[in-house]
Amino acid sequence: MASVNENQQKLDFVRQIVADDRKSGKWDGRVVTRFPPEPNGYLHIGHAKSICLNFGIAAEFGGKCHLRFDDTNPEKEEQEYVDSIIEDVKWLGWDWGKNLFFGSDYFQQMFDRAINLIKKGKAYVCDLNAEQIRQSRGTPTQNGKDSPYRNRSVEENLDLFERMRKGEFPDGSKTLRAKIDMAHPNFNMRDPVMYRIVHASHHRTADKWCIYPMYDWAHGIEDSIEKITHSICTLEFENHRPLYDWFLDALEIYHPQQIEFARLNLTYTVMSKRKLLKLVQDGRVWGWDDPRMPTICGMRRRGYSPQAVRNFCDKISVNKFNSTVDFALLQHCLREELNKSSPRVMAILNPLKVIVENYPEGKVEYLDAINNPEDPSAGTRQIPFSREIYIERDDFMEEAPKKFYRLAPGREVRLRYAYFITCTNVIKDSAGNITELRCTYDPATRGGDAPDGRKVKSTLHWVCAKNAIDAEARIYEHLFTKENPDETGEGQDFTAFINPNSLKVLNGCKIEPYLKDAKPLSRWQFERLGYFCLDSDSKDGKLIFNRTATLRDEWAKIKNAGI
Ligand code: ATP
Ligand code: MG
Numbered sequence: 001m002a003s004v005n006e007n008q009q010k011l012d013f014v015r016q017i018v019a020d021d022r023k024s025g026k027w028d029g030r031v032v033t034r035f036p037p038e039p040n041g042y043l044h045i046g047h048a049k050s051i052c053l054n055f056g057i058a059a060e061f062g063g064k065c066h067l068r069f070d071d072t073n074p075e076k077e078e079q080e081y082v083d084s085i086i087e088d089v090k091w092l093g094w095d096w097g098k099n100l101f102f103g104s105d106y107f108q109q110m111f112d113r114a115i116n117l118i119k120k121g122k123a124y125v126c127d128l129n130a131e132q133i134r135q136s137r138g139t140p141t142q143n144g145k146d147s148p149y150r151n152r153s154v155e156e157n158l159d160l161f162e163r164m165r166k167g168e169f170p171d172g173s174k175t176l177r178a179k180i181d182m183a184h185p186n187f188n189m190r191d192p193v194m195y196r197i198v199h200a201s202h203h204r205t206a207d208k209w210c211i212y213p214m215y216d217w218a219h220g221i222e223d224s225i226e227k228i229t230h231s232i233c234t235l236e237f238e239n240h241r242p243l244y245d246w247f248l249d250a251l252e253i254y255h256p257q258q259i260e261f262a263r264l265n266l267t268y269t270v271m272s273k274r275k276l277l278k279l280v281q282d283g284r285v286w287g288w289d290d291p292r293m294p295t296i297c298g299m300r301r302r303g304y305s306p307q308a309v310r311n312f313c314d315k316i317s318v319n320k321f322n323s324t325v326d327f328a329l330l331q332h333c334l335r336e337e338l339n340k341s342s343p344r345v346m347a348i349l350n351p352l353k354v355i356v357e358n359y360p361e362g363k364v365e366y367l368d369a370i371n372n373p374e375d376p377s378a379g380t381r382q383i384p385f386s387r388e389i390y391i392e393r394d395d396f397m398e399e400a401p402k403k404f405y406r407l408a409p410g411r412e413v414r415l416r417y418a419y420f421i422t423c424t425n426v427i428k429d430s431a432g433n434i435t436e437l438r439c440t441y442d443p444a445t446r447g448g449d450a451p452d453g454r455k456v457k458s459t460l461h462w463v464c465a466k467n468a469i470d471a472e473a474r475i476y477e478h479l480f481t482k483e484n485p486d487e488t489g490e491g492q493d494f495t496a497f498i499n500p501n502s503l504k505v506l507n508g509c510k511i512e513p514y515l516k517d518a519k520p521l522s523r524w525q526f527e528r529l530g531y532f533c534l535d536s537d538s539k540d541g542k543l544i545f546n547r548t549a550t551l552r553d554e555w556a557k558i559k560n561a562g563i
Contacts, residue, residue: 012318014259018057018230027229031063034228035089036070036103036219039081039203041273042288042295043088045309045330049264052313054232055094066226067096071104072218074202082203084288088296093306103222104204110213110221111165113251114176114194118157122250123194124150125160126177133175136182137190144182144190164197167210171197176211180246188243192216220244221251228256234263235322264316265324268478269294270485270494284498285479291535291546292479292502302476303523303533303548308337324484332555334548338523338531343371343378346416346461347526347545348510349473351390353465354437356421359387364466367447369417381514385418388465390510392528395460396437398426405457407437414459416527420445461527468510471543473532475504511543523548 011019022029033054037047058065067089071077089096117123126149128136138144152160164174176195184190194217199210213221223231231244238260248255265271270279271294279285279293288295291302299309312333316325346369364386372378391407400408407413412422425438444451448459482497489496515524520536530551535544 013320014053014230014232014261014318015057015060017257017259018061021229022061030227030229031058031061032066032227032229033058033063033232034066034068034101034223034226036068036222037085038070038073038076039078039085040073040076041081041277042084042297044271044273044276044294044296045266045269045299045312046264046271046294048092048296048309049313049316049318050232050234051089051092051094052310053261053318055089055096056313057230057232063229064099065094065096066099066101066228068101068222068226069103070215070219070222071102071202071204072213072215074198074200074212077203079203084297088300091296091300091306092309099226101222101226102204103218104202106218106222106225107205107209107213109225110218111211113221113253114161114213114217115158117178117194117250118161118176119154120250121154122179123157123176124152124179125157125164126150126175126191126193127173128175129172133177133193137187138182140187146182147177147191150179150191161195164195164211165209167199169197171199173197178217178243178247178250180243186239186242188216188240189246192243216240216243217247220247220256221253223256224248224251224254227254231256231258233258233260235260235320236263260320261318262320262322265322266294266330267324267327267483268480268485269327270480275494278495279479282495284495289536291474292476300521301533301536302546303338303521303531304334305337305341305523307341308334311337326555327478328554331549332553335531335551335553338525338548340374342523342525342531344369344373344525344527345514346383346463346512347471347473347515347529347532348390348392348461348463348468349506349526349529350393351508351510352393352396352434352437354389354391354421354439354462356387356389356439356441357424358440361387363387364464367417383417383512383514384464384467385415386464386466389415389462390465390468391415391437391460391462393434395458396423396434398434406460407458412456414445414448414456415462416459417448418446418462419443419448420450420456461529463510463512465510467513469513469516469543471509471511471515471545473506473509473545473547474535475506475547477502477504509545511545515543518543525551 035051035054055065126147136145175193177191180189182190193214195211198212241258244258289297289301312330364384366382368380369383395406397404407423409423412420419441421439421441423439427436429435479502480497481499485494485497518534523533526532531548532545533548535546538544
């Protein structure tokens with residue numbers, strides 16, 4: 001099958017390797033990648049980079065990408081996470097077909113291969129505990145010390161390992177270690193642990209096993225069994241590659257190529273699952289899908305479209321150097337996409353009532369409004385207009401400075417799709433707060449243009465008071481006040497930088513009636529206010545909108561300033 005990318009000019013270094021391998025016939029032209037999440041948390045935007053890279057390469061080169069759960073650590077893994085990961089990868093629009101795998105399905109094969117290594121004299125059962133192993137590892141400048149159990153006979157190792165499996169020993173009392181080199185300059189090669197004893201129930205294998213494989217041992221075997229061609233992982237595994245290679249060479253089995261790329265870091269956010277879990281557990285956010293979270297489900301709830309996330313992943317480079325991407329770039333991709341795809345509607349976040357005094361009482365008329373100027377196929381809708389409407393409180397000033405072009409006493413403005421109105425009176429309560437405006441309208445300006453050619457300096461959004469629906473709007477800011485919350489001072493952790501203003505709830509918003517039956521997670525542009533998404537918790541007529549993004553594109557500004 002012809003691949004899209006083979007005709008393209010510029011490939012990132014991973015795609016270049018894949019393209020070269022296709023050319024040279026290294027894997028008989030096959031391309032098989034995998035996305036291997038550990039089901040110990042929800043996926044985040046960093047994972048999206050890896051997902052788009054792995055699934056993207058498979059799609060572009062006519063290959064396959066497996067979704068494989070690296071579920072080798074029963075203490076931290078749960079079915080809930082498996083389900084959420086499946087949902088999120090699907091939502092992003094990727095399809096693994098029949099290629100859904102679980103590392104735990106290979107436990108028996110891993111065990112058999114461990115026996116094989118023991119027989120080859122390349123693995124031994126060690127009685128040192130975790131702390132003793134750590135101490136005997138040495139330092140970067142000092143060789144490690146051989147374990148006193150390193151030279152056990154093959155027979156003794158086979159016997160002990162089998163008894164480890166049978167559950168004869170308590171947690172942590174023994175491990176199986178690879179016999180490599182305690183003086184190796186690479187720490188990972190100093191007799192790494194392959195198996196540990198953990199009497200814990202696994203979410204798939206239940207109590208069948210009480211020894212569990214370590215990542216480095218498990219991963220290469222999983223890749224090998226699945227005949228992966230390019231095993232793409234993040235940079236921190238670069239110095240695990242010699243071990244990956246050592247295991248597969250020692251086993252003399254199919255041997256994929258491991259390739260490392262730089263992980264995604266994003267400003268104003270933390271990305272490690274451990275930290276995200278802490279935010280959830282400490283109640284700093286409502287849950288994994290809190291719209292402030294960088295999780296895929298949080299972003300979905302916030303109103304990100306899968307296409308926006310994929311566009312972002314296409315835009316950020318795939319290379320070998322760690323760097324941090326500006327959050328504004330993510331929002332830029334989001335805006336670009338939502339601008340094309342989201343219907344426009346009118347909503348008032350902070351309402352101020354306006355009575356149009358010369359408009360007939362009891363009359364309601366319907367005016368045509370364009371659903372999406374970027375997409376003519378979205379058509380038009382009819383919006384009601386009557387004598388009482390709401391405008392945004394910010395759009396009125398009693399004593400307006402020169403540069404304020406919106407509504408003020410005596411000033412005429414346009415109501416979008418409706419009429420020109422002029423403010424004639426300001427009504428206040430006894431405390432002096434403005435409670436209502438009185439205006440007149442010009443019937444000749446229906447639709448928003450004056451036949452005599454007279455101009456107004458601004459156009460306001462509005463909703464008809466009689467038909468408006470009530471809603472709550474949730475306005476978000478970054479979850480952290482610091483660009484890099486992982487950069488902490490002494491005695492601090494990242495939670496020190498949680499933004500106390502990351503959520504503002506606005507009650508009493510007024511929305512045009514068109515949204516009465518809007519579906520949860522539907523995305524809208526509220527004219528002049530930003531992009532909003534109907535929260536999944538909206539029910540029984542209570543509408544809650546999450547602000548996905550403002551309309552102002554910080555990234556375009558940064559770019560235009562040439563920074
Ligand atoms: P975390 O650091 O968030 O706990 P992890 O690497 O432990 O993540 P895994 O479930 O093992 O999480 O990740 C699955 C895949 O996603 C791995 O191949 C990993 O390299 C990749 N990945 C994780 N975080 C990022 C990131 N920030 N950018 C790119 N890829 C990532
Ligand atoms: Mg991991």
